[in-house]
Structure formats: structure tokens, C-alpha cells
Amino acid sequence: MFIPHTDQETSEMLEAVGVKDLAELFTAIPQKHRFPKLNLPPALSEMEVMAELENYAQANESTKDIISFLGAGAYNHYSPAAVDMLLRRGEFYTAYTPYQPEISQGTLQVIFEYQSLITLLTGMEASNASHYDGATASAEAVIMAHQNFRGKRNKIILSPSLHPQYRATIRTYTQGHADIKLAGDNLDPQGSPEALLTQVDTDTALVIVQYPDFFGRLYDYTDFISKVHESGALVAVAVNPMALALFKSPGEMGADIVVGEGQPLGLPLSYGGPYLGIFATRKEYIRKISGRLVGETTDARGNRAYVLTLTAREQHIRREKASSNICTNQGLLALAATLYVSLLGKHGLRKVAELNYQKAHYAASQISKIKGYSLVSDEPFFNEFLVRCPGNAADLAAHLLDHGIIAGYVVGTDYPKSVDQLLVAVTEMNSKEEIDLLCETLAEGHHD
Amino acid sequence: MTEPTIFELSSPGRKGVSYPETDVPLSKMPASLLRADLPMPELSELDVVRHFTHLSKLNYSIDGGFYPLGSCTMKYNPKINETTSRLPGFASTHPLQPIETVQGNLALMYQLQETLKEISGFAGITLQPAAGAHGEFVGVLIMRAYHHSRGDTKRIKILIPDSAHGTNPATSSMVGMEVAPIPSDTRGNVDLVALKAACDDTLAGLMLTNPNTLGLFDENVLEVIRIVHEAGGLVYGDGANMNALLGIVRPGDLGIDVMHFNLHKTFSTPHGGGGPGSGPVGVAAHLVDFLPDPVVGILEPGTEEMAPLYGYKKPAKTIGRMKSFNGHFGMIVRAYTYILMHGSDGLRKVSEYAVLNANYVLSRIRQAYHLPYDRICMHEFVVEGFWHDIADVHALDIAKRLMDYNFHPPTNYFPLIVKEALMIEPTETESKQTLDQFADVLLKIAEEARSQPELLKNAPHDTPVGRLDEVKAARDLVLCCWVPEGE
Numbered sequence: 008m009f010i011p012h013t014d015q016e017t018s019e020m021l022e023a024v025g026v027k028d029l030a031e032l033f034t035a036i037p038q039k040h041r042f043p044k045l046n047l048p049p050a051l052s053e054m055e056v057m058a059e060l061e062n063y064a065q066a067n068e069s070t071k072d073i074i075s076f077l078g079a080g081a082y083n084h085y086s087p088a089a090v091d092m093l094l095r096r097g098e099f100y101t102a103y104t105p106y107q108p109e110i111s112q113g114t115l116q117v118i119f120e121y122q123s124l125i126t127l128l129t130g131m132e133a134s135n136a137s138h139y140d141g142a143t144a145s146a147e148a149v150i151m152a153h154q155n156f157r158g159k160r161n162k163i164i165l166s167p168s169l170h171p172q173y174r175a176t177i178r179t180y181t182q183g184h185a186d187i188k189l190a191g192d193n194l195d196p197q198g199s200p201e202a203l204l205t206q207v208d209t210d211t212a213l214v215i216v217q218y219p220d221f222f223g224r225l226y227d228y229t230d231f232i233s234k235v236h237e238s239g240a241l242v243a244v245a246v247n248p249m250a251l252a253l254f255k256s257p258g259e260m261g262a263d264i265v266v267g268e269g270q271p272l273g274l275p276l277s278y279g280g281p282y283l284g285i286f287a288t289r290k291e292y293i294r295k296i297s298g299r300l301v302g303e304t305t306d307a308r309g310n311r312a313y314v315l316t317l318t319a320r321e322q323h324i325r326r327e328k329a330s331s332n333i334c335t336n337q338g339l340l341a342l343a344a345t346l347y348v349s350l351l352g353k354h355g356l357r358k359v360a361e362l363n364y365q366k367a368h369y370a371a372s373q374i375s376k377i378k379g380y381s382l383v384s385d386e387p388f389f390n391e392f393l394v395r396c397p398g399n400a401a402d403l404a405a406h407l408l409d410h411g412i413i414a415g416y417v418v419g420t421d422y423p424k425s426v427d428q429l430l431v432a433v434t435e436m437n438s439k440e441e442i443d444l445l446c447e448t449l450a451e452g453h454h455d
Numbered sequence: 456m457t458e459p460t461i462f463e464l465s466s467p468g469r470k471g472v473s474y475p476e477t478d479v480p481l482s483k484m485p486a487s488l489l490r491a492d493l494p495m496p497e498l499s500e501l502d503v504v505r506h507f508t509h510l511s512k513l514n515y516s517i518d519g520g521f522y523p524l525g526s527c528t529m530k531y532n533p534k535i536n537e538t539t540s541r542l543p544g545f546a547s548t549h550p551l552q553p554i555e556t557v558q559g560n561l562a563l564m565y566q567l568q569e570t571l572k573e574i575s576g577f578a579g580i581t582l583q584p585a586a587g588a589h590g591e592f593v594g595v596l597i598m599r600a601y602h603h604s605r606g607d608t609k610r611i612k613i614l615i616p617d618s619a620h621g622t623n624p625a626t627s628s629m630v631g632m633e634v635a636p637i638p639s640d641t642r643g644n645v646d647l648v649a650l651k652a653a654c655d656d657t658l659a660g661l662m663l664t665n666p667n668t669l670g671l672f673d674e675n676v677l678e679v680i681r682i683v684h685e686a687g688g689l690v691y692g693d694g695a696n697m698n699a700l701l702g703i704v705r706p707g708d709l710g711i712d713v714m715h716f717n718l719h720k721t722f723s724t725p726h727g728g729g730g731p732g733s734g735p736v737g738v739a740a741h742l743v744d745f746l747p748d749p750v751v752g753i754l755e756p757g758t759e760e761m762a763p764l765y766g767y768k769k770p771a772k773t774i775g776r777m778k779s780f781n782g783h784f785g786m787i788v789r790a791y792t793y794i795l796m797h798g799s800d801g802l803r804k805v806s807e808y809a810v811l812n813a814n815y816v817l818s819r820i821r822q823a824y825h826l827p828y829d830r831i832c833m834h835e836f837v838v839e840g841f842w843h844d845i846a847d848v849h850a851l852d853i854a855k856r857l858m859d860y861n862f863h864p865p866t867n868y869f870p871l872i873v874k875e876a877l878m879i880e881p882t883e884t885e886s887k888q889t890l891d892q893f894a895d896v897l898l899k900i901a902e903e904a905r906s907q908p909e910l911l912k913n914a915p916h917d918t919p920v921g922r923l924d925e926v927k928a929a930r931d932l933v934l935c936c937w938v939p940e941g942e
Contacts, residue, residue, distance in 0.1 A: 010808050029810075047570060060542065063560070064559055075549060091541075097517070100537075112510070124495070140585065179777055183630035183632070349471070
């Protein structure tokens with residue numbers, strides 16, 4: 008059904024090409040390996056495929072079926088109906104990369120507006136067209152900062168409260184760079200950012216912290232950043248963009264690079280992807296950013312128009328010199344985030360962020376009243392916080408799952424010393440009843 | 456016609472959404488941390504819908520027309536993909552849910568891994584890479600890790616034929632490798648003499664695009680692979696051109712050690728205006744232990760009554776994690792949907808007709824455009840976009856003139872080894888009528904180049920905007936539509 012050729016057309020085309028059948032087109036393939044029999048099922052009709060995929064989907068328990076307080080880098084938010092309706096326009100999702108600007112102004116202006124929104128939200132001076140996700144954007148920040156010092160500074164300090172999967176990704180990305188030294192792992196993961204300063208020296212290129220950090224804590228990094236700057240190093244801050252609707256931007260605090268996971272801006276959880284890697288920086292580093300950039304210009308008729316710019320930085324021109332091979336941006340996800348932020352606007356973003364803040368603080372205060380439970384930190388937080396449980400958190404989470412609740416992220420999974428901790432996220436999607444039920448079940452879980 | 460930006464459309468106090476009032480008692484906020492101003496636009500829902508609908512109409516798209524973009528495989532993106540990937544059971548699952556609650560996702564990922572193994576002849580698959588270039592990065596990291604695991608740390612040279620994809624050299628340099636180019640011979644194959652001369656004990660491997668960017672299948676592929684293996688190197692296959700090979704030949708059977716797929720090319724997941732992609736990687740048996748962490752596997756085998764328990768496994772010598780969470784799952788669902796709809800015979804038909812369509816367009820235009828390597832092509836081919844007897848008409852002009860006839864231009868100025876290259880890939884989903892219209896237009900443009908070259912030089916005439924001032928864009932560098940006060 009996706010191959011339109013009739014038998015008649017096929018024979019006319021074979022004749023025009025000058026071959027007797029389709030097989031004759033493939034004589035360049037070594038004969039003994041030509042036309043292998045693929046042991047795959049035969050084709051299914053559309054309705055059969057739909058039924059099969061529904062079976063897979065129904066074998067899951069989604070956040071529609073269970074009550075979830077799971078965050079740890081991906082958050083369950085409401086996305087207005089108009090976001091997905093517009094995303095489904097074939098003019099957007101079946102378009103290619105806008106290399107031909109005359110017939111791609113839609114995509115180009117969307118990216119330009121996306122760059123603008125991210126620039127303002129982060130308080131920075133320029134944003135690229137996006138990276139794959141928060142983890143890879145963090146790795147690109149590390150590589151950019153290292154390149155910035157041309158081998159004169161080789162140490163990268165990773166905050167131990169930076170998302171463990173971001174830290175793992177940075178490790179993978181830098182394994183071919185013999186000169187890069189990663190530091191910070193020996194510090195107490197739940198200590199304060201001040202401890203990182205003890206590691207900063209004249210070899211340090213970058214310190215990367217998170218805001219809110221992996222454990223949900225919000226720190227004002229203003230003094231911290233100025234102390235790092237005194238030693239000549241750069242600071243990157245990985246953000247949850249939703250928190251920036253309420254709280255000071257990293258730009259205001261003096262950050263040099265802001266990266267982050269864009270998923271909270273209206274993107275479905277979709278089991279982890281595709282998401283959106285935010286990357287913003289200061290003007291002086293624009294030419295060092297990897298990935299696409301869209302700039303404003305004029306066309307031959309004198310109209311305002313947009314075009315991919317500074318492409319000479321990219322792999323397809325100075326190939327061996329490139330510091331990154333990234334070609335794609337997350338075009339469709341950048342569109343989704345642009346739609347979401349445009350619809351919510353100034354008031355909607357604030358409103359959602361406030362709902363998150365209030366519900367999370369209600370949940371934290373209720374949980375801290377349950378016998379045996381306490382909050383690990385008294386630092387400010389946004390919509391996620393650490394709970395110390397009266398026992399093994401994994402066992403407790405299993406008990407709550409039996410009651411249809413995902414209580415949060417079991418911190419011991421990544422931090423073996425914190426087996427009694429749960430990381431609980433609360434969003435506008437969680438009602439007071441759900442929060443109260445969580446508390447009741449946690450209380451019972453302790454008595455069982 | 457200029458569409459205003461969302462900031463120009465904004466009107467203070469206007470709202471586009473409604474949310475419920477909070478149902479919990481209010482807590483105090485930390486005053487010193489609060490943000491003073493949130494300079495975001497203020498629009499109604501209709502403002503937003505109209506603005507983005509207007510913008511969408513300025514785009515060319517597969518749904519709107521033919522996209523003969525070489526090496527990009529712009530095939531039709533079936534609508535069912537968009538429905539299956541949005542099923543709430545998929546779209547509303549959190550990536551860190553306990554595995555017991557996401558057995559459907561894990562079973563689907565496992566099945567796609569198994570299916571890609573069968574299609575490609577590889578022993579292991581990772582679905583984690585986010586795009587083709589990300590998959591390449593995985594592949595070269597695996598090659599490096601393999602040599603290092605054998606204590607063979609002096610292997611730092613990657614050979615890249617001049618007919619390879621442009622990302623290959625950048626990928627190699629990201630992994631700390633040194634790149635050495637290998638020329639093509641007169642038939643467009645890898646030059647075996649040059650290859651042999653470059654093979655020594657510093658060889659990490661060869662990155663082979665096959666079919667290459669000339670659209671030609673290397674006639675000596677088995678010999679190329681033998682030479683590299685004999686020198687202790689590995690062969691990376693760039694699977695961007697896999698649309699020519701489904702059911703035709705399995706790269707693993709040829710001896711390729713590692714290869715990435717592009718789900719957004721071969722398996723019909725939409726290009727999305729520049730992403731998301733998805734770039735799974737397949738490896739031969741000796742490289743399975745190096746795959747990124749984690750891969751999906753069976754933790755407890757099933758019985759007649761019980762399905763197996765699927766979960767995550769960490770490969771023994773893994774290169775590590777490439778990104779957060781579990782790959783571009785939404786794209787994985789789309790690709791699996793596409794494969795189920797085609798089945799084993801349908802997949803072979805995809806490649807047969809992709810190759811037939813390319814050869815047919817070539818047969819229609821070959822008398823008017825010079826073909827530097829005259830062979831049966833695979834799913835794409837490359838012609839020269841200029842004529843020796845016409846001064847000052849370039850591939851770029853032909854590309855821009857095609858827009859006036861409502862066709863997307865082919866890839867141009869790539870590959871670099873063909874002067875003024877026009878690289879044409881029709882894909883199997885285009886009908887003979889469309890291909891004939893396209894060929895007719897190419898022939899007409901070849902005539903125009905002689906009779907009215909200014910038509911080409913000034914093209915496009917009928918597009919939403921004319922040719923862009925790219926120099927101004929790079930010089931002025933306006934990357935944000937809102938300039939803070941005081942600047």
C-alpha cells in the first residue's frame with residue numbers, strides 16, 4: 008500500500024532501465040549473499056497492526072493507570088490539546104531539515120522563536136536549535152568548555168548531585184579525549200555546592216551543577232559562580248525549565264552555559280524519548296556552540312526571513328576539525344516546546360509552576376508528619392524532594408506499587424549509601440486526594 | 456509576506472490556557488530565589504493556532520510534494536505510525552517506571568532488536584542512539600574500546616573513503632582518532648591499492664558507506680573487508696543507505712563489524728523538520744559486550760502460560776551510556792509499526808522499488824545531465840549540475856529552479872568528489888507519474904539553462920521568500936527576536 012507501482016508500470020520502468028527483472032538491478036551484490044531469506048512474519052494489514060500495537064501498549068501500566076510520583080529528570084505535566092493538534096500538521100512533521108530556506112520558512116521561524124524563548128527563560132544571550140536531550144546537552148557543554156581553553160585547562164568538575172545519567176553520558180562522550188580529567192566524584196552527593204569549590208584550580212575548565220539538583224534542592228548559585236569565575240573557569244547549569252517560570256534564571260546568577268532537559272515543556276513522557284536538549288550560552292561563546300543555529304536576515308525581495316547560520320562551524324564543512332558530529336536538532340520537539348510555551352505564556356507558565364510548588368510542598372509537609380519519615384534536606388525545593396524512610400526504600404516502593412502507586416525514585420539505585428531514601432516528585436497532575444493516599448499508604452507500609 | 460513573531464503578536468494580559476485552582480493549603484515561597492520578571496509572550500489559543508498554521512504553510516513537506524533528497528530517504532511517513540506511537544499506554548509511561556509495569560514497552564524494544572538483527576545479520580543491537588550521527592559515535596567508540604580491551608592502544612587511524620558520508624570524519628575526531636582519506640577508483644569503488652597501502656598496525660578501522668554516496672554498491676566489498684580485517688582493523692558500515700539493502704543483502708553476512716541504522720530514513724519515522732532521528736547500532740558477535748549500557752534482554756524466560764520477563768542488562772565491557780533513559784522510544788514504536796506492516800517480503804519490495812525508481816529517473820534524464828560513474832545505481836545516483844558549454848549555471852541554480860516547479864531540490868554539492876553534484880534519491884513510495892513529472896521538469900530546466908539562463912539564476916520566483924542573504928545572517932547574528940531593554 009506504500010509502494011504504488013502497478014505491474015504494468017513496473018514492466019515499463021524495467022524496460023526503460025534496460026533490465027529484464029528487478030533481480031537484475033542487484034548484480035553488484037556478491038552472489039552468495041544476495042537475497043537472504045528473512046525469518047520475519049508476513050505483512051499484516053493496518054487493522055491487525057493497530058491491534059498488535061494496542062496489545063503492547065496495554066501490557067503497560069501507564070501514568071493514566073497508576074498514581075505516579077516519579078520524576079528524576081522526566082515529569083508528568085499536562086499538555087494542552089492544541090500542542091499535539093499543531094504537531095500533527097504534516098507540513099511540520101514530514102518536512103526535512105531546513106537546508107532550503109526558500110521553502111522552509113515555517114520550520115526556520117519556529118526554531119528562531121524557540122531560540123528566543125529559551126534565551127529569555129534561561130536569562131542567557133543565545134540558544135541553539137537544541138540537542139538530543141539534557142544528558143547529551145550537558146556532554147556538549149563539557150566539550151565546548153574544554154575546547155574554549157585550547158588544552159590549557161583540562162579539568163571538568165561534575166557536581167555529584169548532577170543527574171547520574173548525565174554524569175554517565177559525559178563519561179562516555181569524553182572517553183576518547185585523553186586530556187580531559189573528570190573530577191567531583193569523591194564528594195558527598197548530598198553535600199552543599201560549596202564543597203565543589205575546594206576542587207577548583209587553575210587547571211579547571213568547567214564546573215557543572217544542576218538547578219534544581221538531582222535531589223530537588225534549589226541553590227542560589229550567584230556567589231558560587233563568582234567564586235569559580237575568580238579562578239578563570241566556566242560554570243554550566245543544568246536546569247529544569249519549568250522551575251525557571253518561578254525562580255531566578257541561571258543567567259541572572261552569572262552562568263556561562265545553561266543546559267537542560269526540555270521534556271517538562273509539554274513533551275509526553277513517551278518512556279524516555281524523544282526529548283529535547285536545551286543549550287544556551289553567552290554571546291562570546293556563540294561561535295563555539297555545536298548544533299544548529301537559525302539567524303534572521305533578509306531575502307532578495309527585501310523581506311525579513313530566517314536561515315541556518317554559522318554553518319561553517321559544523322561537521323559538513325570543516326569535517327576533521329569539528330568538535331561534535333551532531334547533525335540533527337530535535338526539530339519537532341523544539342516545535343512542541345515552542346507551542347507549549349506560547350500557549351501557556353507568561354501567566355500559564357507561572358500558574359503551572361506555582362501548582363507544582365504548592366502541591367509538592369503540601370506533600371512534603373504531610374509526609375514529614377508521618378511517624379518514621381522525614382525530609383532529608385531543609386533547602387528550598389521546587390516540585391521534587393528527598394524523603395528518608397523508616398527502612399529500605401525499594402521494599403517500601405514495591406509495597407506501594409501493589410497499591411497502584413509509584414511512590415517516587417528509589418535513590419539507592421544510583422547512590423548505594425542512600426538505600427533508605429525516596430525522591431518524590433509532585434506536579435499539577437497529582438490531586439490532593441492522590442497525595443493524601445500516598446501518605447496513608449506510606450504510613451501503612453511502615454507498619455506492615 | 457512576513458509572518459509576525461509570537462512576541463509581536465503578544466498582548467499584555469491575554470491568556471491561552473486555563474488551569475484549576477490549587478486544592479492544597481498554600482506554602483510560603485523563598486523570596487530571595489524568586490524571579491522578578493518572566494518575559495514570555497501573552498497570546499490566546501486562536502492566536503497560537505493561526506500563527507503556527509500560517510508558519511506550517513511556508514514549509515515544503517513530504518505530505519505536500521516530492522523530495523528527491525539524496526542520502527536522506529524522504530519516503531512517505533505512514534499515518535498509522537503517528538497513531539500507534541501516541542497510544543496512552545506508550546506515550547504516558549515514565550522512563551524510570553519499575554520494569555514490571557512496562558513489559559509492553561520492553562517486549563516491543565526486544566522485538567525490534569531481534570528484527571533488526573534478522574534484517575542486518577548482526578548479533579547484537581542497541582536502540583539507545585538518538586540519531587545517525589549519534590549511532591556513528593557509538594560505533595567508533597566500540598571500535599576503540601575493542602582495540603583497547605586487547606591492549607592494542609596504538610590503533611588510532613580510521614580510513615574514510617572519499618565517497619563516505621560527511622559526518623564520518625567528525626565522528627572519528629570526537630573519539631580521538633586520526634582520519635585518513637581513501638580515494639575511489641574509476642568505477643566508484645574503494646581504490647584497493649590505496650586501501651592496502653594505508654593498512655598498517657595503527658589501523659583502527661574503515662568507515663564504509665555502502666552503497667556509497669554515489670549510489671553505487673562497492674563491487675569489491677568482500678575484498679575491502681578482507682584487507683581491513685587482515686590488518687587487524689574493524690569495518691564500520693554507515694547504514695544511512697540501508698534503504699537499498701532490505702532483503703537484498705545483510706551487512707553482517709558481508710563481514711561488517713558494526714553499523715548504525717537510521718530509523719528516520721529506512722523505517723519511515725518522520726524527519727520532523729530536522730529531528731528527532733533514531734540511530735540504533737548493530738554489532739557482530741565479537742563486539743556485543745561493548746554495546747552501550749543498558750540493552751533490553753530477557754531476565755526470566757517465559758513458559759507456555761507466562762510471557763518472559765523483559766528488563767535491562769549491562770553489557771560486560773560496555774562503552775557506557777550515550778544519553779539519558781531508553782532511546783527515542785516514540786521513534787522505536789513507529790519503526791516497529793512500519794516493519795509489521797511490511798513483513799519479510801514487503802521489506803525486500805521496499806528496496807527493490809527504491810532501486811527501480813532511482814534507475815528509472817536516471818534513465819529518463821541521462822541524455823541531458825552528465826553521469827560521472829555510469830553503472831546501475833542503487834537507491835540513489837549522482838549527476839553533474841552544470842554543463843561545460845554553458846557558462847555560469849550551477850547546481851545551486853538548478854536546485855532553486857526546481858522549487859518553481861514545486862519540487863524539493865536534490866541534495867547538492869555532495870558528495871564532494873563530483874563537481875557540482877546533484878544527488879537524487881526518489882524512494883520507493885513515489886509513483887511513476889510523479890517520477891515522470893520530475894524527470895520532465897529536469898529536462899525542461901536543462902533546456903532553460905541554454906535558452907533562458909536568467910530564469911535559473913534568479914530562481915526561485917514562486918516561493919514564500921526569495922534567495923536569502925546568508926552573509927548578512929552570519930555577520931549580524933540575530934538569533935533571538937527579543938532584545939532586552941538597554942541594549
